[in-house]
Amino acid sequence: MRDVAIIGVGMIPFGRRDEDSLMDMLAYASLKALDDAGLGDKKVSAVYVGNMGAGIIQHQTSIASALVDRLSLLPAAADVIENGPASGASAIKNGLLAVASGYYDTVLVVGGEKMREITGWRATDFVATMTHPTVEYPYGITLPGMGGMFTRLYMEKYGVTREHLLAVTLKNQEMGALNPYAHVEMTLDREGIYDSPHAVVNNPLAADPLHLYDLCPVSDGAAAVVLCPLDMAKKLSKTPVLIAGFGQATDTHTLQERDDPTDLKAVTLAAQQAFEMAKLKPADIDVAELHDAFTILEIAESEHVGFFKKGEGGKAAAAGKTRLGGQIPINVSGGLKARGHPVGATGVAQVVDIVWQLRHELPENRQVKNAKTGFTINFGGFGNNIVSFVLKRVEP
Amino acid sequence: MPLDMELEAVLRPIQYPMPPYPPKVITLANGKKMVVRQAVREDVPAILKSVHPCLFIERDYYDIVSARLYGELLAWFRYRVKSEFCLIGQVDGYLVGIVNSRMENEKVGMSYHTLAIDRGLRIGSHLFAAKMEYHLEYLKQDEVLIVAESPIGFRRWMIEYPLEKTTIPHELGGGDSYRLTREIYFNAKPRLVVGDRPVPPELLAEAEAEIKFADDDTIRERISGLKGR
Amino acid sequence: MKNEISITAYQCKKCGRIHYPFHNRCLDCLNREFDEIKPRGKARLLTYTVIYNLPWGFDQRFLIIGVAEFENKIKAMGQIKAASADGLKLGMKMRPSWEPVRVQAGEDVFGLKFEPID
Numbered sequence: 001m002r003d004v005a006i007i008g009v010g011m012i013p014f015g016r017r018d019e020d021s022l023m024d025m026l027a028y029a030s031l032k033a034l035d036d037a038g039l040g041d042k043k044v045s046a047v048y049v050g051n052m053g054a055g056i057i058q059h060q061t062s063i064a065s066a067l068v069d070r071l072s073l074l075p076a077a078a079d080v081i082e083n084g085p086a087s088g089a090s091a092i093k094n095g096l097l098a099v100a101s102g103y104y105d106t107v108l109v110v111g112g113e114k115m116r117e118i119t120g121w122r123a124t125d126f127v128a129t130m131t132h133p134t135v136e137y138p139y140g141i142t143l144p145g146m147g148g149m150f151t152r153l154y155m156e157k158y159g160v161t162r163e164h165l166l167a168v169t170l171k172n173q174e175m176g177a178l179n180p181y182a183h184v185e186m187t188l189d190r191e192g193i194y195d196s197p198h199a200v201v202n203n204p205l206a207a208d209p210l211h212l213y214d215l216c217p218v219s220d221g222a223a224a225v226v227l228c229p230l231d232m233a234k235k236l237s238k239t240p241v242l243i244a245g246f247g248q249a250t251d252t253h254t255l256q257e258r259d260d261p262t263d264l265k266a267v268t269l270a271a272q273q274a275f276e277m278a279k280l281k282p283a284d285i286d287v288a289e290l291h292d293a294f295t296i297l298e299i300a301e302s303e304h305v306g307f308f309k310k311g312e313g314g315k316a317a318a319a320g321k322t323r324l325g326g327q328i329p330i331n332v333s334g335g336l337k338a339r340g341h342p343v344g345a346t347g348v349a350q351v352v353d354i355v356w357q358l359r360h361e362l363p364e365n366r367q368v369k370n371a372k373t374g375f376t377i378n379f380g381g382f383g384n385n386i387v388s389f390v391l392k393r394v395e396p
Numbered sequence: 397m398p399l400d401m402e403l404e405a406v407l408r409p410i411q412y413p414m415p416p417y418p419p420k421v422i423t424l425a426n427g428k429k430m431v432v433r434q435a436v437r438e439d440v441p442a443i444l445k446s447v448h449p450c451l452f453i454e455r456d457y458y459d460i461v462s463a464r465l466y467g468e469l470l471a472w473f474r475y476r477v478k479s480e481f482c483l484i485g486q487v488d489g490y491l492v493g494i495v496n497s498r499m500e501n502e503k504v505g506m507s508y509h510t511l512a513i514d515r516g517l518r519i520g521s522h523l524f525a526a527k528m529e530y531h532l533e534y535l536k537q538d539e540v541l542i543v544a545e546s547p548i549g550f551r552r553w554m555i556e557y558p559l560e561k562t563t564i565p566h567e568l569g570g571g572d573s574y575r576l577t578r579e580i581y582f583n584a585k586p587r588l589v590v591g592d593r594p595v596p597p598e599l600l601a602e603a604e605a606e607i608k609f610a611d612d613d614t615i616r617e618r619i620s621g622l623k624g625r
Numbered sequence: 626m627k628n629e630i631s632i633t634a635y636q637c638k639k640c641g642r643i644h645y646p647f648h649n650r651c652l653d654c655l656n657r658e659f660d661e662i663k664p665r666g667k668a669r670l671l672t673y674t675v676i677y678n679l680p681w682g683f684d685q686r687f688l689i690i691g692v693a694e695f696e697n698k699i700k701a702m703g704q705i706k707a708a709s710a711d712g713l714k715l716g717m718k719m720r721p722s723w724e725p726v727r728v729q730a731g732e733d734v735f736g737l738k739f740e741p742i743d
Binding site: 120186189192201213 | 422423424425426427428455516517518521522525547551586587588589590591
Binding site for chain 2: 684685686
């Protein structure tokens, strides 16, 4: 197997992009990544598109074929990878395997989703289609609802408090406000969303015990990366980033069939695989992007992947250990919480943000100093399909 | 041409006396303080300057809501509607939201419009709640008739309160009215109606001194999504 | 009969693990043969949430949803019949019933509901 590196990345600002179609967004992010890779008009052998909902939301299928046509990348191989909210990272994984195998040399991976062209009710229903079609979906369960049930158990078992969740909200909004690609570039205030009696309106319960600002927004957006073998990357790029490890694991479809529903086994396994392949430990990681669709997930994932012991993640967040400059900076981009969560784009966007960190390209107020290693978790379903990466800066 | 005041006297409707809405201050999610106060007729030209750029934003029915609001406020300013009132939200003096409404009669309120000029901070929710507070607690009315012109309005009013469906036509001419009764209002009040009184004098003085408004582009950008890109 | 709880769970004939919903092979031992079992008795509330942003098709302000475990260990999701979540506690006893849980294409869809037993 060949080592695989990222030689180009691109992202478009997330948010509500009424003026762009899904295909527009995929094309813009792809071109940015191709230009960043400095490929010029060189051929791309294959394209992997991470997307969850085009068939449902846009009533459009075969979007990878449409994209290669739109970008004049014909006759490149083209596939859509659908793995719920982990579609983006799954697409990267498939691109990675294709290059590692020796079969393809240059691969474009793009993740994108356009969710804001439907109403909130429809978007909630769309996301809920990943729940079990007979024993969960008919009841009106939503993904935030799954998050609420999980949070209740996690609080009970590990003593996570609303203060801990609040620390994640405030940190990620603060960082998102500095990120020009973030959907919600707005800092929040502790008094306004928690201490003040007015917080009852500002930050109402959304999926008890989770509140409005514990949840990520519904977003439009796209992000892309270009992959090639490491030896080729060293010739093509001044700042290639090595995909040093990856992992993917699954768990039961329904939460109710897990022996301990607070145990996100697939997160632990995916992370272990990625660390093992990279020959690194959690303590070796300089910066991480975790999948904080709900604030509780950032805390739970930070424990399951090994940054903190079980029960310590919430306290660590409240103590500032996950802030920029802390023990392990998590979601310096603002995370899903602030960057937004266009489901198919998120896993790619996480990797793009880590690549920028490892190339030391971010402004000082967002750059983890001298970052050499990065880590991502992209969380599909409610923890039933997890993809993780360990990335490493390649020193020139 | 000078107004023919004799004819005006015929055209101008009688104004119901309305006790004033006492101003309040609300802490927003970003920590800023929003002063909610009743606009006076002389405030209308300044308010219209902020409504104007919204006339051309299709997103979330801002065009319809602001066009109608513009007309309603103008009608109030020029004495062509009876018993209308307008409450405004100001942050650092800047106008961030507008609600207006009318007394259909002594017992029944007719809710007009809610326009949030800054978004993502539940300003619309706060101001709509203030409007209902005025109808039921200060004007002492029995009920308010309400319609929604956007999906967001439908979620915020019809579902969150939740309002009662009726077959009573609404003055805006759209779907049948939903009704906020005293019972629904007082049940919803603890979770939807907030604000502190009295407003600290310096905050109130700042709000009353001038209704500041952002330039058209800034207003359009604020409304077009949380950031608008 | 409409009111009978129309749920079938699957108990592995080899290791006894209970599955709901159906799996073609046992999650623990990969055995492919199961006994069909029905939920029995009252249920115990394992977790719950109150959802305020509901999907298309639900017009109410909120919906309380939880997962409960029957006396014979079948675990299932259901809607909770309560005016609010105030009286709910993890571990409390619930009375199960089989009732309409939503309307799809103009038809009632039946499912589990749980009501707290005082």
